Amino acid sequence: MSLVLPTRARSSAALVLAGVLWGTGGLAGSLLGRRAGLHPLAVADYRLLVGGGIATLVVLLTGGTFPRTPAAARRILAVGGLFALFQASYFAAVALSSVSVATMTTIGAAPVFVTLASVRKLRRWTAVSVAGTLAGLVLLQWSPGEAFSSGGLGCALLAAAGFATLTLVTAKPVEGLEPLSTTAFGCLTGGLLLVPVASWSGMAIPLHADVLAIVCYLGAVPTALAYAAYLRGLADAHPVLGSLSAVLEPLTAAVLSAALLGERLGVTAWCGAAVLVAALAVGYWRPEPR
Numbered sequence: 603m604s605l606v607l608p609t610r611a612r613s614s615a616a617l618v619l620a621g622v623l624w625g626t627g628g629l630a631g632s633l634l635g636r637r638a639g640l641h642p643l644a645v646a647d648y649r650l651l652v653g654g655g656i657a658t659l660v661v662l663l664t665g666g667t668f669p670r671t672p673a674a675a676r677r678i679l680a681v682g683g684l685f686a687l688f689q690a691s692y693f694a695a696v697a698l699s700s701v702s703v704a705t706m707t708t709i710g711a712a713p714v715f716v717t718l719a720s721v722r723k724l725r726r727w728t729a730v731s732v733a734g735t736l737a738g739l740v741l742l743q744w745s746p747g748e749a750f751s752s753g754g755l756g757c758a759l760l761a762a763a764g765f766a767t768l769t770l771v772t773a774k775p776v777e778g779l780e781p782l783s784t785t786a787f788g789c790l791t792g793g794l795l796l797v798p799v800a801s802w803s804g805m806a807i808p809l810h811a812d813v814l815a816i817v818c819y820l821g822a823v824p825t826a827l828a829y830a831a832y833l834r835g836l837a838d839a840h841p842v843l844g845s846l847s848a849v850l851e852p853l854t855a856a857v858l859s860a861a862l863l864g865e866r867l868g869v870t871a872w873c874g875a876a877v878l879v880a881a882l883a884v885g886y887w888r889p890e891p892r
Contacts, residue, residue, distance in 0.1 A: 682787070699751050
């Protein structure tokens with residue numbers, strides 16, 4: 603009996619894995635910020651630098667090489683720049699508004715941007731999935747009286763545009779550049795681009811075992827592994843489905859916060875979670891043709 607999964611199933615599983623692992627990154631990043639006293643931008647920079655370093659080590663140990671063609675080099679520079687743009691814009695949105703508003707706007711707007719850019723004729727099921735995603739995010743994360751500013755909204759939309767562009771750009775593979783290599787060198791490039799901004803907020807961390815363990819986890823699992831899985835899934839899935847899978851990040855974070863930190867989710871939030879799962883199911887059941 604063959605255990606080989608069809609291409610569609612493998613790409614879908616990779617996208618689901620990426621979304622779930624990203625959800626653990628929020629908790630790890632928050633914990634690192636509290637334990638080490640770091641600004642969110644510094645946390646994001648450590649995430650990219652350490653994740654890129656770990657992925658690069660894996661690439662080299664498995665016989666991989668550095669990008670050698672002009673096309674591969676251009677792809678790495680583009681991915682690194684988009685990583686830096688996405689991280690910096692998102693955390694600027696958090697600072698100017700709130701975590702809920704920034705996350706809801708960024709993750710909710712990204713599938714809309716991708717759909718508008720990549721779909722010539724909007725199919726009914728795609729519209730249902732995108733609309734359900736937006737509604738589910740609002741129910742899951744919105745709170746009455748939540749802080750709002752035009753600057754925060756603008757930064758969140760810029761972050762969404764960065765993530766959407768990353769999704770569209772990496773959906774087209776470059777010869778000789780595997781998903782893990784793209785993740786490794788792209789994260790390193792993005793981290794280096796963020797160093798000047800992150801250094802302004804301070805990047806010194808205490809060399810304690812728990813802090814170093816969190817840094818390693820944040821770089822290895824929700825960054826190196828998650829983005830490698832995401833880029834692998836995009837190789838065979840439509841970009842709209844890829845961007846929709848990102849909503850598993852706030853959903854996973856909300857469930858983990860309730861389970862591990864004792865945070866209570868209200869009825870509205872649980873309804874939002876159910877709507878998100880249903881919207882994702884529609885997206886995987888009736889995806890846009892590749």
